[in-house]
Structure formats: structure tokens, C-alpha cells
Amino acid sequence: MNVVTPFTSSSPAISEAERARRLSEVNFARGSVRYEGGILSDEIEQLNVRYIAGEIDSDELTAAILASDTVRAA
Numbered sequence: 001m002n003v004v005t006p007f008t009s010s011s012p013a014i015s016e017a018e019r020a021r022r023l024s025e026v027n028f029a030r031g032s033v034r035y036e037g038g039i040l041s042d043e044i045e046q047l048n049v050r051y052i053a054g055e056i057d058s059d060e061l062t063a064a065i066l067a068s069d070t071v072r073a074a
Helices: 016-035 042-053 058-067 069-073
Strands: none
Touching: 016 042, 042 058, 042 069, 058 069
């Protein structure tokens, strides 16, 4: 028996327009970091993916980045 369980998330789904806006925002930040000679860590990139997908909001992204090993090591 195949039973499909719908995916439920505690965070609301974001629109395609919002996803595109978030992607543009992250790409701008990536470019800024690269311009300064840096490269974003895998940890930060994983957070960016979650932000673009709508799993976390901007405040949560900022808090997670500030709490990351990458920032603490700098």
C-alpha cells in the first residue's frame, strides 16, 4: 500500500517571487564577500540554501551566521 504523507513545515511556504528575491540577495552578498577576497564556508552556504528555500527568515539567518564556527574563528 502506497500512502503519501504530505510534507508539513512549521514555516510557511514562500512565493516564487520571494525565493527569487532571496536568491538575488544571497548572490549579492556572495559577490561582496568575493570582492573583499573571501569565500563563504560550507556552513554559511548551507544556511543560505535554507534561507532561499524559506526554511528560515532573515533574522534567523543573521543569528545563525553570527553563531557559526566561521564567524567565531575569524
